[in-house]
Amino acid sequence: MPDLWMPDAQRCDVGDHAPTDGQYPAKAIAxxxxxxxxxxxxxxxxxxxxSLRSYFSGGGSGAAPHILWDPFTGQxxxxxxxxxxxxxxxxxxxxTRTNRAGRVVIQVEALFFPYCRVGxxxxxxxxxxxxxxxxxxxxxxxSWGVPNAWPMGRxxxxxxxxxxxxxxxxxxxxxxxxxxxxxxxxxxxxxAFVGGTAPTPAPSYQPYPGAAFFMKGFKPALGKxxxxxxxxxxRLVAVGCGRYKxxxxxxxxxxDVDSYExxxxxxxxxxxxxxxxxxxxxxxxxxxxxxx
Numbered sequence: 001m002p003d004l005w006m007p008d009a010q011r012c013d014v015g016d017h018a019p020t021d022g023q024y025p026a027k028a029i030a031x032x033x034x035x036x037x038x039x040x041x042x043x044x045x046x047x048x049x050x051s052l053r054s055y056f057s058g059g060g061s062g063a064a065p066h067i068l069w070d071p072f073t074g075q076x077x078x079x080x081x082x083x084x085x086x087x088x089x090x091x092x093x094x095x096t097r098t099n100r101a102g103r104v105v106i107q108v109e110a111l112f113f114p115y116c117r118v119g120x121x122x123x124x125x126x127x128x129x130x131x132x133x134x135x136x137x138x139x140x141x142x143s144w145g146v147p148n149a150w151p152m153g154r155x156x157x158x159x160x161x162x163x164x165x166x167x168x169x170x171x172x173x174x175x176x177x178x179x180x181x182x183x184x185x186x187x188x189x190x191x192a193f194v195g196g197t198a199p200t201p202a203p204s205y206q207p208y209p210g211a212a213f214f215m216k217g218f219k220p221a222l223g224k225x226x227x228x229x230x231x232x233x234x235r236l237v238a239v240g241c242g243r244y245k246x247x248x249x250x251x252x253x254x255x256d257v258d259s260y261e262x263x264x265x266x267x268x269x270x271x272x273x274x275x276x277x278x279x280x281x282x283x284x285x286x287x288x289x290x291x292x
Contacts, residue, residue: 002082002140002143002144002239003082003140003143003238003239004081004082004083004238004239004240005078005081005082005237005238005240006067006076006078006136006137006140007140007238008076008133008136009067009076009077009078010053010075010076010077010078011077011078012053012056012057012077012078012079013078013079013080013081014056014057014061014064014079014080016061017080017081017084018084018085018100019083019084019085019100020083020084020085020100020101020102020103020104020105021097021100021101021102022102022103024101024102024103024168024169025102025103025147025169025170025171025172026102026103026104026105026144026145026146026147026171027101027102027104027105027106027146027167027171027172027173027174028104028105028106028107028108028141028146028172028173028174029065029088029089029105029106029107029108029173029174029175029176029179030108030110030155030173030174030175030176030186030187030190031065031088031107031108031109031110031175031176031184031186031187032109032110032111032112032113032126032186032187032188033047033052033068033109033110033111033112033113034112034113034114034186035047035052035113036113036116037113038113038114038115038116038117039115040115040122040124042115043115043116043117043122044113044115044116044117045116045117045118046072046111046112046113046116046117046118047111049068049070049073049075049077049111052068052109052111053068053077056068056077056079056109057077057079061079061087062087063087063088064079064080064086064087064088065079065080065086065087065088065107065108065109066078066079066080066082066086066106066107066108067079067106067107067108067109067137068109068111069108069109069110069111069133069134069137070110070111070132070133071110071111071112071126071129071130071131071132071133071134071191072111072118072129072130072132073132073133074132074133074136075133076133076137081240082104082106082144083104085099085100085105086099086105086106086107087099088107088109088176089107089176089179089181089182089184090181090182090183091181092181095164095180095181096164096167096168096180096181098167098179098180098181098182101167101168102171103144103145104144104145104146106141106144106146108137108141110126110187112126112129112187114188125188125189126187126188126189126190126191127189127190127191127192128189131191134191134194135194138193138194139194145171146171146172146173147171147172148172148173148193149170149171149172149173150172150173150174151166151167151170151171151172151174152166152174152175152178154173154190154192155175155177155178155187155188155189155190156188156189157188157189158177158185158186158188159177159185160177160178160183160184160185161177161178162177162178162179162180162182163178163180164180167179167180173190175187175190205284205287205288205289205290206228206231206232206288206289206290206291207290208278208280208283208284209228211277211278211279213226213228213277214252214276214277214278215277220252220254220257220276220277221252222252222253222254222257223251223252224251224252225250225251225252226250226252227250227291228288228291229248229249229250229251229252229256230248230249230250230291231288231289231291232248232256232260232278232286232288233247233248233249233255233256233259234248235286235287235288235289236248236256236259236260236262236263236286237259239263239266239286240266241259241260241262241263241266242259243255243258243259243262244259257276260276260278260282261274261275261276263282263286264278264279264282267282267285269282
């Protein structure tokens with residue numbers, strides 16, 4: 001299961017989760033915050049990431065995206081889990097449900113406006129910025145089945161182009177300027193997808209340590225200490241099954257047991273099959289990072 005919450009994003013859950021329309025292909029929508037109007041003759045300083053994060057967490061939650069991305073620092077904040085709709089595009093009554101029309105519809109607001117000034121330098125297009133963190137953002141969105149494709153073309157300027165038939169039938173990335181029922185013209189540009197001819201190294205996951213590792217006789221091995229439990233707990237939080245008030249940490253506790261059982265239920269296990277200890281199939285799907 002992909003991570004509901006981008007692993008290195010600041011989690012700023014605004015609540016009000018609602019499902020997407022799963023019969024449509026997976027999509028992502030690219031925005032820029034465009035919070036100031038500047039020109040080449042009169043550039044303006046970029047707003048602070050913390051200001052936009054506070055806005056979307058508070059009074060602006062009604063227009064919050066999934067992800068706020070600072071392309072200058074690589075910071076992220078996330079306001080909705082990947083499987084919930086967010087609210088960053090207009091959705092008119094009676095037409096396509098723009099915030100929901102996909103297995104996921106992940107919306108990304110890049111902290112940027114044309115001719116913003118950062119460190120004394122002026123940037124006319126988002127693609128001209130350092131685009132720090134784009135590789136991680138691209139990988140996380142792609143993990144949710146969003147193709148690395150622009151069905152209406154990668155944005156290169158602020159010219160809008162919209163087709164509801166393409167929107168409903170093609171998965172991939174769309175600009176706000178390409179989203180039906182909307183009149184915005186952003187993002188104007190966007191970085192190229194991460195890739196190349198070099199193969200991506202396979203991630204290294206912790207092998208299943210066997211049922212006995214998790215048990216003390218016929219009961220959970222509460223009190224046992226291992227870095228594997230910390231790594232396991234962090235993954236349980238990442239996939240939305242964490243039941244921790246404190247931690248996770250290296251000492252096995254009841255919160256670990258409750259979290260893992262919740263995870264096994266999320267995979268469709270019921271009854272005794274959902275109970276502790278972890279089994280090899282669910283463990284391998286959890287993708288616990290290798291620690292030893």
